[in-house]
Amino acid sequence: MTDSDAARRDILRAIRENLKPRGIAPRSAEPVQSTADPGPAARGSPPGLRPGSVGPVERASPDAVTRFKAQLAAVGAQCTLACGEPDAARALARILTDAGARRVVGSDAPLVQRLLSTLGHDFVRESLDRLSRDDLFACEAGVTTAQWGIAETGTLVLESARERSRLLSLVPPIHVAVLSTRCICESLGDALDRVRQAASHAITFITGPSRTSDIELTLVVGVHGPQTVHVLLLEDV
Amino acid sequence: MSFDRDARTALADGQLRGALRHATTLFGERRRAAIADVPDWEDARDRARAIKDETLLHLDRYLEQFVANAEGAGARVHWARDAAQACDIIAGIAERRGARTVVKSKSMASEEIRLNAALAARGIAAVETDLGEYIVQLAGEEPSHIVVPAIHKTKGQIAALFAAKLGMEPSDDVTRLAAAARQALRRRFAEADLGVSGVNFAVAETGTILILENEGNARLTTSLPRTHVALMGIEKVIPRFADLEVFLRLLPRSGTGQALTAYQSLLTGTKRQPVDEGPEELHIVLLDNGRSRMLASPVTRQTLACIRCGACLNACPVYRQIGGHAYGSVYPGPIGAVLTPQLLGMGESAELPYASSLCGACRDVCPVKIDIPAVLLHLRAQTVARRASIGTRALLERLAFSAYAAVMARPRLFEWVMGCARAVHIVPPLGAWTKWRDLRPLAPRSFRDEWRAGLHETEGS
Numbered sequence: 001m002t003d004s005d006a007a008r009r010d011i012l013r014a015i016r017e018n019l020k021p022r023g024i025a026p027r028s029a030e031p032v033q034s035t036a037d038p039g040p041a042a043r044g045s046p047p048g049l050r051p052g053s054v055g056p057v058e059r060a061s062p063d064a065v066t067r068f069k070a071q072l073a074a075v076g077a078q079c080t081l082a083c084g085e086p087d088a089a090r091a092l093a094r095i096l097t098d099a100g101a102r103r104v105v106g107s108d109a110p111l112v113q114r115l116l117s118t119l120g121h122d123f124v125r126e127s128l129d130r131l132s133r134d135d136l137f138a139c140e141a142g143v144t145t146a147q148w149g150i151a152e153t154g155t156l157v158l159e160s161a162r163e164r165s166r167l168l169s170l171v172p173p174i175h176v177a178v179l180s181t182r183c184i185c186e187s188l189g190d191a192l193d194r195v196r197q198a199a200s201h202a203i204t205f206i207t208g209p210s211r212t213s214d215i216e217l218t219l220v221v222g223v224h225g226p227q228t229v230h231v232l233l234l235e236d237v
Numbered sequence: 238m239s240f241d242r243d244a245r246t247a248l249a250d251g252q253l254r255g256a257l258r259h260a261t262t263l264f265g266e267r268r269r270a271a272i273a274d275v276p277d278w279e280d281a282r283d284r285a286r287a288i289k290d291e292t293l294l295h296l297d298r299y300l301e302q303f304v305a306n307a308e309g310a311g312a313r314v315h316w317a318r319d320a321a322q323a324c325d326i327i328a329g330i331a332e333r334r335g336a337r338t339v340v341k342s343k344s345m346a347s348e349e350i351r352l353n354a355a356l357a358a359r360g361i362a363a364v365e366t367d368l369g370e371y372i373v374q375l376a377g378e379e380p381s382h383i384v385v386p387a388i389h390k391t392k393g394q395i396a397a398l399f400a401a402k403l404g405m406e407p408s409d410d411v412t413r414l415a416a417a418a419r420q421a422l423r424r425r426f427a428e429a430d431l432g433v434s435g436v437n438f439a440v441a442e443t444g445t446i447l448i449l450e451n452e453g454n455a456r457l458t459t460s461l462p463r464t465h466v467a468l469m470g471i472e473k474v475i476p477r478f479a480d481l482e483v484f485l486r487l488l489p490r491s492g493t494g495q496a497l498t499a500y501q502s503l504l505t506g507t508k509r510q511p512v513d514e515g516p517e518e519l520h521i522v523l524l525d526n527g528r529s530r531m532l533a534s535p536v537t538r539q540t541l542a543c544i545r546c547g548a549c550l551n552a553c554p555v556y557r558q559i560g561g562h563a564y565g566s567v568y569p570g571p572i573g574a575v576l577t578p579q580l581l582g583m584g585e586s587a588e589l590p591y592a593s594s595l596c597g598a599c600r601d602v603c604p605v606k607i608d609i610p611a612v613l614l615h616l617r618a619q620t621v622a623r624r625a626s627i628g629t630r631a632l633l634e635r636l637a638f639s640a641y642a643a644v645m646a647r648p649r650l651f652e653w654v655m656g657c658a659r660a661v662h663i664v665p666p667l668g669a670w671t672k673w674r675d676l677r678p679l680a681p682r683s684f685r686d687e688w689r690a691g692l693h694e695t696e697g698s
Contacts, residue, residue, distance in 0.1 A: 004326070007316035007525075011471065014529035015297045075499075133427055133461070153497045166514040170456050188497070189482045196443070196478045201310065201508055202460070202515055205501035210453040212415060213493070214369035214385055216392050217260055220415040223368055224422070225453025225500070 064151040064184045065233070071154025075208030076221060078230040085111075088234050089118040092143070092176065095230050096123065099174050101141035105131060107165045109145045111178060116143060128164060142168030146177040146206075146231070147198075149184040150191045153207055156231065157191050160202040169206065175226040177206075181235050240588045243563040253389055257560050260388045264551040267494025268602070274496070275486065285483050286605045289542035292441075292475055293532060299441040299474045300523065306444030310506025312519040319526050324355035327433065327466055330520050331361050334464045336430035340422075342448070342455035343367040344435025345383060345545055346468045346524055348567045349580065352433070363433070364425045366454035368418050375402045381561030381569065384492050384547040389560055422454070432458035432516070436469035437488070437544070439521075440478050445505040446521065447481060449488065449498045456500055465516040467504075470524050472541035484544060487604035491546035527580040536615045540575050542605045549599035549609060555592055564589060571599035575612040583619055590616035655683060 072079045080095060082088040092115050096104060105126040106116040116125055126139055144165035148157035156177050158165045169175045185191045195203045210225030221227050247253055272278045292299050304314045317323035331339060339356060341347060341363055353363040353374070365374040369386035373379065376398055380386030387395070392409055400407045405417045434455055438447045446467050448455050459465050475484070481503075489495040508515045531537045550556045550570030561569030566577035566586060574589040590613045599609040624631045644651050659679050 003322070004315045004317075007318045007322060010318055011316055011523070011525045011529060012297050012300070014525065015300075015471075015532060018529055018532040019294065019296070137423060137427060155497060160508070160513060160515070164512075164514050166456075166460050170453055170460070188485060189479070192479060192482055195503070199509075200503075201505050201513070203503040203505075204456065205497065205503075207495075207497045207499050209499070210451070211499050212368045212452045214367070214372070214387055215390075215395055215411045215414055216256070217263055217385070217388075218392075218411040220412050223415045223419055223452045223454075224366070224457055 061186075064186055065181050067151040068149050068154060068184050069233070071151065072208075072231055073154075075154045076211075076229075077154060077208045078228065079233060080230065081233045081235060083235045085114065085234075088178065088232060089115050091232055092116075092178075093119055095176055095232065096141055096174075099141065099228060099230075101172075101174050103139045104141045104143060105136070105139045105168055105172065106142075107144040107163050107168050109163045109165070109178075111145055112143050115178065128168070136167060136171050139168075139172040141174040141176060142170075142172040142226075143176045143178070144169050146179040147183065148191050148194055149179050149231075150186075150188055150205075151184055152187045155188070155191070156206040156229075157195060158204045158206065159195060159198050159200040161198050161200040166202055166204065169204065170225050173222060173226055174228045174230065175206075176230045176232055178232045178234055181233055239565050240563060240592055243565060244559045244592070247559040247563045252391065253560055254558060256389060256391065257557055260382075260385065261551040261557045264384075264494065264547075268491060268548060268551070269494075271490040271494040271496065275490070281483050281486050282604055282606050285487055285544075286542060288475055288480050288483070289605055290539075293472065293538055293541055296471065296474070296529075296532065299476055300471060302441040303439050303444060303474050304523075306442065307439075307446075307506060307521055308444070310444050311509075312444065312506045312521050315520060315522045317522055317524050317526070320350035320524075321355075323350045323468065323522055323524050323526070324352055326520075326522055327352060327468070328356055328359045328361065330464065330466055331356065331431050332359065334431055334518075336361060336462075336464065338425060338429045339363045339431045339433055340366050340425055340429040340454075340458050340462065341370075341433045342435070342450065342458040343370050343386070344433065344468055345567065346435055346470055347433060348380065349526065350468075350524065352468070364422070364429070366422050366425070366452075366458060367450075368415060368452060368454075371418055371422065372398065375399075379562065379567075382547060382550060383545055383568070383570075383572075389562065426457050426461055429462045431464045431466065432462040433466045433468065434458050436467050436473050436521075438481060438484055439469055439474045440481065441474050441476050443478050443505055445478065445503050448502045448504070449485075449500070450502075451493070451495075451499045453500060456502055459502055459504060460515050463516055464518045464520070465504075466520045466522060468522045468524060470526070470541075471528050472543075488544050488546050491544075491548040491602065491604040527582070531579050534615075536608075536612055537579060539607045540572075540579060540612055542607055543572055543576070544605060545572075546604055548602040548604065552598040552602045554594060554596060554598065564592065571609045571613075572607070575609055575616060578616055583616070583623065587620045587623075590614075590620065652683075652685065655679075659683070 069079050080091050082091045103124045105128060106112040108128060126135060145163060146156040147159045147162050158169055160166060209221040209227055209229050210223050211221050212223040213219050308314055315326045317326055339361055356363045365371045372387040372395055382388040392411055395414055396407050396409055399405045399414060399417055403417055403421050434448055436446045437449050489498045507519045531540050549572050553571050556570040564573050566573050568576045574592050578586045578589055593613050595610045597610050644654050
């Protein structure tokens with residue numbers, strides 16, 4: 001028996017001993033599934049997470065889009081609305097130019113690749129596959145999609161099972177996230193329902209730029225993560 | 238009495254008290270503004286507490302469920318009875334992975350087990366990456382607030398510190414200070430072999446761990462190095478994925494007054510394919526360190542419902558005056574005053590439960606409705622019970638209170654005693670109570686006498 005096994009046995013025993021009723025109130029009814037059957041865990045797939053993605057919200061209410069945009073502004077994120085891909089490509093070039101970003105890296109999402117392929121020679125496009133840590137640190141902008149938006153809080157939701165966006169949305173000082181207006185959920189609860197069904201090992205919720213108030217409670221953005229979060233809201237035509 | 242001494246030192250520090258007043262007041266205002274937008278705030282508090290209560294009552298099985306699911310998704314789970322074992326486990330992982338530099342995101346549990354010192358003793362450098370923690374580490378100090386660790390330092394002091402340690406040009410510009418830290422820490426992230434984080438919530442039904450933050454350093458810590466070690470107290474587990482919603486509504490609003498912090502990372506096991514981003518290994522260290530003991534009584538058990546938001550610190554009239562260091566423990570403020578003695582044993586910090594006026598402000602702001610004053614009283618009673626078997630002071634105290642009880646229970650005797658006291662003009666010395674307070678002299682006539690006389694007059698007229 002290893003140390004950790006012995007500790008496991010001791011800790012679980014200590015928990016059970018301490019929870020033993022002492023002649024007062026009995027422990028409440030048992031809400032937990034029997035642990036005799038560890039469930040899907042033993043069968044190798046992450047339990048509770050059904051593989052496969054879910055479709056977009058049937059049709060996000062115009063109200064949700066408005067609220068989402070208002071919340072983005074409230075948390076210090078930028079937002080540009082585009083209709084269709086050609087418009088989005090032009091908007092992306094403008095966003096990057098205005099931000100002064102030249103070295104750009106995009107995720108493996110086909111939409112991002114299509115948009116980046118239209119960028120002119122003013123930009124240096126890094127490839128995600130050949131990117132060393134130092135190269136990544138030298139990039140000025142990361143372009144990804146977001147799987148969901150949350151209207152209630154102005155939050156972007158990124159799922160690792162759908163796209164390699166974990167580092168691109170974090171390391172470069174500018175993060176541009178392309179989000180379909182059809183993928184805006186009303187509330188945090190709605191978004192949690194949706195991500196639970198995709199088997200992502202990493203789900204990231206992003207609300208505005210990286211921020212700190214650790215020095216005299218003065219707000220500074222861009223301390224470890226991006227200073228600028230720009231949402232490119234894509235309306236289907 | 239180190240608390241007594243340290244509290245006095247803090248009270249004499251005008252700069253510290255100014256900083257504390259500013260910070261705690263601002264946090265209080267932000268919190269109030271944030272919860273004003275939530276119509277069902279009280280309901281959310283009740284639901285969150287009910288979830289915690291349910292979990293704690295069945296902690297053994299929720300832990301086993303969490304472990305089975307986390308391991309099923311590729312994580313490795315380690316169990317640690319105490320601080321030393323947890324440090325050994327983490328140092329062992331670092332050594333096996335050949336890690337020389339460890340980057341850390343903010344984790345109160347890692348402070349609790351003194352992980353940095355343990356790693357340093359094995360020749361491994363642990364670098365704090367949260368800006369506040371980084372400042373505190375550079376200064377060789379301890380965090381003084383759960384949410385903003387360097388709350389006690391001015392930007393002038395931080396500028397001098399960065400000038401000395403990072404060689405930056407002295408500047409009072411907070412943006413430049415943050416940029417200097419970002420640059421210095423980027424180099425550390427680039428070379429780090431292992432990342433250590435805490436855990437805010439661990440979901441039993443999916444094996445997911447959730448980490449909240451604002452800076453992005455926790456995301457870097459958990460996604461750049463090849464190995465991620467997540468350290469969590471055994472009480473962090475919650476039953477269902479959907480339960481995250483209510484806690485995410487409560488925690489940021491209570492802590493910083495935000496509707497949501499900038500980032501939440503929900504991590505379930507390790508990456509599925511080599512091409513995926515993220516660490517190759519995820520190790521989850523489950524820490525007991527005195528927590529299972531707290532399950533024994535409903536009063537102490539509620540301590541384990543704490544979600545470490547820090548609202549009770551900002552609301553506490555004692556913390557607001559003396560700050561975190563005077564508590565002499567990793568966890569300061571009202572929650573620290575109940576948590577520390579229970580984690581370390583009463584012998585270590587028996588004075589902390591007395592570091593409160595029992596005003597109840599902590600209970601009012603607690604997002605999971607922990608009745609901190611009740612726990613404080615419970616711990617005080619334990620201290621007294623322990624002392625009762627030893628020393629003449631305890632004996633005198635017991636005699637005094639027995640006599641007090643006897644007098645108070647007998648109206649005639651009470652009047653006679655009070656009459657005597659009034660006749661000789663003495664107020665009994667009440668120890669520490671009267672050391673800092675003036676007890677008003679007894680009135681020449683008692684209220685009872687006045688009342689009887691007054692009634693008489695009314696009846697007579």
